[in-house]
Structure formats: C-alpha cells, structure tokens
Amino acid sequence: MAKPPASPRAWQRMLSGRRLDLLDPSPLDIEIDDIAHGLARVARWNGQTQGAHSFSVAQHCLLVEAIAGHLNPDWSDAWRLMALLHDAPEYVIGDMISPFKVVMGDAYKSVELRLLAAIHLRFSLPAEPPALLKRKTKDADKIAAFLEATELAGFERAEALKFFGRPQPLPRTVMDWLNPLSTEAAQERFIGRFVELGGR
Numbered sequence: 001m002a003k004p005p006a007s008p009r010a011w012q013r014m015l016s017g018r019r020l021d022l023l024d025p026s027p028l029d030i031e032i033d034d035i036a037h038g039l040a041r042v043a044r045w046n047g048q049t050q051g052a053h054s055f056s057v058a059q060h061c062l063l064v065e066a067i068a069g070h071l072n073p074d075w076s077d078a079w080r081l082m083a084l085l086h087d088a089p090e091y092v093i094g095d096m097i098s099p100f101k102v103v104m105g106d107a108y109k110s111v112e113l114r115l116l117a118a119i120h121l122r123f124s125l126p127a128e129p130p131a132l133l134k135r136k137t138k139d140a141d142k143i144a145a146f147l148e149a150t151e152l153a154g155f156e157r158a159e160a161l162k163f164f165g166r167p168q169p170l171p172r173t174v175m176d177w178l179n180p181l182s183t184e185a186a187q188e189r190f191i192g193r194f195v196e197l198g199g200r
Contacts (some may be wrong), residue, residue: 016033
C-alpha cells in the first residue's frame with residue numbers, strides 16, 4: 001500500500017533558528033531580530049526605486065511610524081509600536097505589490113493577518129489593533145506611498161494623487177526617511193526605534 005503524500009512544508013526557518021508556521025504562526029517563534037533582518041532586505045516597489053540602495057520595507061515602516069506620530073502626537077508608545085510593525089509580516093511573505101494582492105484576493109490577506117496577530121502577541125500588543133489605530137495608520141501608509149511614489153518610484157504627481165490622495169505637509173525630520181539607507185543601516189534603525197518605543 002502506497003504511503004500518503006507528505007503534507008507540503010508551510011514553515012520558514014529563520015536565522016535565529018526559529019521555524020515559523022505560516023498556517024498557524026506561534027508568537028513563541030517570532031524574534032525582533034528576524035523581523036528587522038528580513039524587512040531590511042525586502043525592497044518596496046519591487047526594487048523599482050532610485051538611489052544607491054533599495055528602499056526597504058524596514059525603512060517604509062520607520063517612515064509610516066514617523067508620519068503617524070507627527071499626525072497623532074497624543075499616541076502612546078504602544079500605538080506607535082503597532083504602526084512601526086504594520087508591515088512586519090512581510091519579513092516572511094515579502095512585499096507583494098498592491099496590483100498582485102488584488103489578483104491573489106483573500107488568501108494573501110488571511111495569511112498576513114494571522115502573522116500580524118502573532119507578532120503583536122509576541123510583543124505584548126493586542127492581537128487585533130483598535131479600529132482607530134488601523135485607520136490612522138492606513139492614512140499614514142497612504143501618505144508614505146505617495147511620497148515614495150513621487151520621490152523614488154518615478155510616478156508623476158498627478159498619477160500619485162489619483163492613487164494615493166493628497167498628502168499633508170510634513171517636517172524635514174519626517175521627510176528625511178525618504179533617503180534610502182543601506183541594508184545594515186535600515187536594520188539597525190528599525191531595531192533602535194523598536195527599543196525606543198518599549199519593544200522587548
């Protein structure tokens with residue numbers, strides 16, 4: 001009698017030695033060093049950006065957190081930490097461009113949400129962020145996308161306005177996050193900000 005076929009592997013091995021199951025992710029298998037390492041090596045816009053370095057998801061997360069903090073100065077460190085981690089699942093599943101997410105439908109989103117819930121629990125945050133936080137972080141994310149599109153990815157302003165909306169003016173300290181960093185610098189800055197916001 002033939003053996004039934006083995007189930008396909010659904011876990012990813014991390015440099016920390018952890019094995020993260022994408023179908024049933026455990027908070028115990030999540031390490032901030034793995035997240036920072038992965039995000040610093042995943043390029044936004046599929047690498048189609050200007051500059052000596054790719055614009056990484058780690059740097060995008062730093063930009064979004066800086067924008068959200070500027071627009072919502074009353075936010076707690078925990079809320080800002082959730083903003084910093086808003087794209088953290090991409091350390092495992094990569095940064096899929098929006099048009100391809102549309103093609104993939106709910107399958108991608110369900111994996112992404114399971115991973116994000118596990119990441120939040122690992123760092124003593126609520127599995128499901130408050131609705132207001134999600135909405136405000138999305139607002140900051142769209143502003144970041146507009147700036148990245150026009151400053152780095154070659155979009156005309158009119159085209160970016162159509163897709164991402166009109167951004168608010170931002171201070172230079174926030175805009176400086178648009179200067180692409182090396183992989184090592186992006187990873188280091190991400191970890192540094194995580195610690196500043198009380199992550200452990």
